[in-house]
Amino acid sequence: MRDHHSSEKEYNNLNKIKTTLRAFGRHKKQKEEDIAICECKYDISQPESACGETCLNVLTSTECTPGFCLCGYYCKNQRFQKCEYAKTKLFKTENRGWGLLADEDIKKGQFVIEYCGEVISWKEAKRRSQAYEIQGVRDAFIISLNASETIDATRKGSLARFINHSCQPNCETRKWNVLGEVRVGIFARQDIAIGTELAYNYNFEWYGGAKVRCLCGAASCSGFLGAKSRGFQEDTYLWEDDDDRYSVEKIPLYDSAEDEPSKLLNTMIINSSSSEYNVGGMTGVKVDSENQFLSTSFVVQSLDSVPMDVVNETKAEVNEESKLCSQDTEEAFLHKNGMISRIQSSNVSQKYQIGPKSVPKKRSKKYPNGRTKNLAQKQVDAKAVALLLPTKEAQEEVLKYEEMKNDVTSQLESLYDEIRPAIEEHERDNQDSVATSVAEKWIEASCMKLKAEFDLYFSIVKNFANTPPRAYGQAKPFEVDNQTEINYLTN
Numbered sequence: 187m188r189d190h191h192s193s194e195k196e197y198n199n200l201n202k203i204k205t206t207l208r209a210f211g212r213h214k215k216q217k218e219e220d221i222a223i224c225e226c227k228y229d230i231s232q233p234e235s236a237c238g239e240t241c242l243n244v245l246t247s248t249e250c251t252p253g254f255c256l257c258g259y260y261c262k263n264q265r266f267q268k269c270e271y272a273k274t275k276l277f278k279t280e281n282r283g284w285g286l287l288a289d290e291d292i293k294k295g296q297f298v299i300e301y302c303g304e305v306i307s308w309k310e311a312k313r314r315s316q317a318y319e320i321q322g323v324r325d326a327f328i329i330s331l332n333a334s335e336t337i338d339a340t341r342k343g344s345l346a347r348f349i350n351h352s353c354q355p356n357c358e359t360r361k362w363n364v365l366g367e368v369r370v371g372i373f374a375r376q377d378i379a380i381g382t383e384l385a386y387n388y389n390f391e392w393y394g395g396a397k398v399r400c401l402c403g404a405a406s407c408s409g410f411l412g413a414k415s416r417g418f419q420e421d422t423y424l425w426e427d428d429d430d431r432y433s434v435e436k437i438p439l440y441d442s443a444e445d446e447p448s449k450l451l452n453t454m455i456i457n458s459s460s461s462e463y464n465v466g467g468m469t470g471v472k473v474d475s476e477n478q479f480l481s482t483s484f485v486v487q488s489l490d491s492v493p494m495d496v497v498n499e500t501k502a503e504v505n506e507e508s509k510l511c512s513q514d515t516e517e518a519f520l521h522k523n524g525m526i527s528r529i530q531s532s533n534v535s536q537k538y539q540i541g542p543k544s545v546p547k548k549r550s551k552k553y554p555n556g557r558t559k560n561l562a563q564k565q566v567d568a569k570a571v572a573l574l575l576p577t578k579e580a581q582e583e584v585l586k587y588e589e590m591k592n593d594v595t596s597q598l599e600s601l602y603d604e605i606r607p608a609i610e611e612h613e614r615d616n617q618d619s620v621a622t623s624v625a626e627k628w629i630e631a632s633c634m635k636l637k638a639e640f641d642l643y644f645s646i647v648k649n650f651a652n653t654p655p656r657a658y659g660q661a662k663p664f665e666v667d668n669q670t671e672i673n674y675l676t677n
């Protein structure tokens with residue numbers, strides 16, 4: 187098991203702070219016109235009148251600004267500013283290092299503690315988490331603040347950084363607007379009795395670096411810490427030692443709440459030795475039990491866990507499908523999952539198979555005859571198709587549209603990388619919605635991609651429709667006898 191002395195030392199060296207620091211750039215000075223003023227008035231005979239549950243600011247998760255709230259001293263809506271934390275105590279867990287427990291009974295909804303640390307950009311978070319890895323700091327304490335910023339509590343933080351993860355937590359993070367800035371607090375999801383360990387779900391929050399096996403023990407345990415977080419998806423390095431939490435077995439990589447690990451385990455996988463279908467040098471393609479060709483996300487699964495008859499059967503099915511699969515599908519797999527090659531290159535993962543994960547259920551449609559129609563898009567290999575066309579012009583036209591389609595597809599992918607923080611922010615916090623400008627950009631790029639696909643398929647269909655059946659495949663590429671050439675390119 188892991189040695190926790192480093193944590194102890196870290197705690198003693200920890201620069202304990204009582205607020206969130208902006209590491210780069212100053213705290214914003216709130217403009218007077220931006221200050222939200224509630225309508226509460228303190229009535230001495232009714233203590234609840236001072237900014238309680240019905241306070242307009244409380245309802246919008248905004249703290250009152252001192253000097254502007256009519257309740258003055260009695261205002262109860264300045265919990266972050268006044269550090270009104272619940273009593274908590276640091277303790278050593280059996281197998282998860284330090285933890286924090288309730289040192290008094292805590293009520294459902296109660297503010298427990300602020301997650302304090304240095305506010306840094308995502309880019310800086312990535313840089314730091316790599317630096318921490320090099321320095322051997324395993325438990326980076328970086329969580330998401332918003333689309334562009336994170337909070338790093340590794341060197342400077344509050345006790346909140348010692349709260350462990352649970353897939354069935356008694357606390358949760360909530361964002362509050364405090365004097366014009368977003369701050370993160372840990373709040374009780376339920377009544378918590380004194381002596382109970384506090385835990386929240388790291389899923390969308392954590393930018394911890396290494397993949398850590400979860401030991402929360404919940405029935406619904408997702409297997410790894412922060413499995414749905416940005417950090418988990420961007421970084422795939424694995425600690426290699428004898429600590430259970432850092433070993434690599436059946437690491438599910440998924441990016442949506444729909445794709446629960448339990449569903450992934452129902453999928454099948456082909457043998458890595460298949461030479462007929464090799465995605466960009468990666469071995470194996472996963473198909474689901476309905477023989478559908480799959481989307482572009484991946485799971486890593488131990489071959490040991492797959493019965494051999496399933497492996498062989500699936501392999502045959504994939505061979506058929508592979509004929510329809512074009513190189514751009516492979517590229518898409520690689521592009522979206524560059525991380526996979528990093529896992530694969532690590533010697534600990536040599537025995538794992540890598541393939542796209544199952545299509546979410548909503549992509550399949552059941553027909554009255556009980557058959558399932560695969561709504562996942564199949565990729566046409568335009569280059570192979572072009573070779574079947576008898577004229578150079580027809581071939582060139584198809585290839586031109588193919589190129590245009592590839593261009594807009596990669597534009598859409600880069601746009602996705604750009605706006606992903608905003609999308610994740612939306613997923614993470616139901617109160618937010620993705621900005622209209624982000625949605626518009628996305629819709630425009632998606633429409634361009636659909637149009638490019640339509641143009642390509644239209645060009646293929648048109649050229650085939652205009653080709654007499656016996657001419658298919660007769661001509662070699664770009665070797666058409668001009669004398670006998672039929673003009674297939676009618677518009």
Ligand SMILES: C[S@@+](CC[C@H](N)C(=O)[O-])C[C@H]1O[C@@H](n2cnc3c(N)ncnc32)[C@H](O)[C@@H]1O
Nearest residue numbers: 193282283284325347348349350351400401402
């Ligand atoms: C934010 S820290 C929490 C405090 C930590 N336990 C410590 O001793 O410093 C996150 C780290 O705690 C450990 N941890 C937290 N929750 C865990 C869980 N459910 N299962 C296994 N390890 C956990 C992991 O090592 C993780 O990197």
